[in-house]
Amino acid sequence: MRFFVSALFFLVIFSYAATFDPLDPNGNITIKWDIMSWTPDDYVAVVTLNNFQMYRHIMSPGWTLGWTWARREVIWSAVGAQATEQGDCSRFKGNIPHCCKTNPTFVDLLPGVPYNQQFTNCCKGGVLGAWGQDPSAAVSAFQLSVGSAGTSNRTVRLPRNFTLLGPGPGYTCGRARVVPPTIFLTPDRRRKTQALMTWNVTCTYSQILARKYPSCCVSLSSFYNDTVVPCPPCTCGCQTKDNCVKSDSKILSLVGVNTPKKDNKPLLQCTRHMCPVRVHWHVQRNYKDYWRVKVSITNFNYRMNYTLWTLVVQHPNLNNVTQVFSFDYKPLVPYESINDTGMFNGLKFFNDQLMEAGPFGNVQSEMLLRKDKNTFTLKEGWAFPRKVYFNGDECQLPPPDAYPFLPNSAYQNLLSFSTFISLFIFFLIAIW
Template sequence: MSVRIPMFSCSGMRGEIINTMRGAYTHKRDPSECLNSKAGQYYKDLDFSQVMNCQKKPAISDLPPERKDDNVTGKLPYCCKNGTILPPIMDPWKARSMFQLQVFKLPPDLNKTALCPPQYKCGPPVRIDPSSFPDSSGLPAITYAIASWQVVCNITKPKAQASRCCDTDTCNAERNPLLLPPDALLVPFENRTLQAKAWAKQNHMPIPKELPCPDNCGVSINWHVNTDYRDGWTARLTIFNWRDFAFEDWFVAVDMDKAGPGYENVYSFNSTRVPPNNRTVMFQGLPGLNYLVGQVNGTNPLRDPAVPGKQQSVISFTKKNIHGLNIPGGDGFPTKLFFNGEECALPKHFPKKSSGHRRGISVLMSLVFAVAVAFALMMD
């Protein structure tokens, strides 16, 4: 997750620069911008090759967890979560993130105690007591910030976005997704077209001349209804990470509507119900197993497709005191689903029962936007 914030200033952009940062980094680092700015003229003896950023509106991202113990960029409380923070109901300590900036000011704003907070879009900053940090020298001493602010940000419904397809000249972004066979789940997006066409032909479904576009998802989530019996039912949740980096402390929030109060247990994840109606359940990895690894090469990189990182668990539900549930008709599938706070795109129709099961059902909800799973997180 990236945040875009303005620089610290009291009356407009005055050319301040970020010299160093802990817990985060700027996306662009160009010493030439600094040398040709007011800062370059004022700080003539400063080594700008070591300066973090001189932009007026830099894009700043949280550091990944593996940098939290770095002596230069880490060693900061609550830092380095790769942009993923958990809801307070799951873990209050992991529900906050922090980064620190060392800012060089320019005339006329040279008064070190006359600091003004940045104007965050997510909420007004509130002045709080200066934060304390372990001394960087390693001695048992405490260093205090000159000034600290607290900003509260809440997740809001994202605005409708245009198609993220790479090349709409070869696909149609308005086409409905095509169904995928189960064995295509472990096939990279770019290699799924043949499976989608073969599955459509086998099941007598139309294949448009111009296929739907891929959604360029980095994470896909499969919801598989395993069983449906008189007193309850079970599902299996599988998360696939197609990125080349890992997600630590990931979480999935599933809204099950009227079937939600029947949630009983999850067997390979931790879970947290969301009060007061308990229709939404949040899942996260167990301690020591909360790392959703990234994509890796196949056994033979020249022949085998890449393999996504994967975690899965079976989830059990009861039907007691819940009347009129139709599990295969739609009640057994989430009405909303979130990965790390981002709302996922859901299929618009449900698959049918598998004819090979008499006592229960086995359905696989996996759709494809040409070459990508639809039940997936939209990420930049």
């Protein structure tokens, strides 16, 4: 019995740790189900996905939402989304439902569908932006007409086993819970209405559940050391080592090389680390009151364009960012007393798309930081980031003992040079 309790406790703690992100403690995707009207046999509901994650978004091919009905409910019609399968509707004659499956799966519609199939915040191909990047793009919604479902708050039953998929796994959804009805404003914003019944489902992301290996890595360099610290070998696993493509391969001239596959299987450029994405952090300059860093992001996947990409960096001096060139920058303050994390993303219509591997598969920026004289140092790798996330997944950093080290003679040489200049000036004054 003690062993069972201990094992259960361990599983609960592990599950919580796997989904908790210290840089975005309140981040989740909330599914809101609002019943807007009752009819003799069904109800009309609006289903809304709100992405409250600060820097993690769902990119193409978009979200997939599923659940299991509590009874024998059917979906008569859908606007703004569609079921991936109709299921067995043989028990119906004449008017056939949109979906009869006990466990339906829905996807968003693509842009450009006819007007009568559209709904507010629909038809984005399932792309769901990050809340911290663009709140207006972090919402997706569709409408359902549900039959055989009960006709009042007392008789309706909540669906179970909600699942949410992005381009791949990683999200875990909790149980549906009834919450106070949502308040809506009429189009003229002069009158408030409310849903007849509302329930919420909260889905959280775990990188451990999403993939076995990291999806990105970090390399380091500095002006004070000629050593470039690369990503460790096979950082992202070497399963595709035999299928990787050399930069001069004739395969790259074939039609369809840059076309994504349905299973999202990557086509990677041959590298030592075998990661789809590498982030490079270069300590570029050291001034009297400031220091300068160059950040580069390289895409090694020939079948992936990263749209609306985000880069999150944790470093103690980010509370003194003075200027960022060619990237947008936004401080992230997950806790009131700590301001050491920032989010970078591309400028719209300029570099907000990180193209597939090749000549254009690279974006870069520089930033100027004001020194905190109480903490700033170039010793012991202080100038390098503590954590780096790309598109919400944590990247693998090199081991600290491999960081570019500051030569022991650096400060001595600087002192000797300063002494020489002082003596030279004193000598000139004496002659004058």
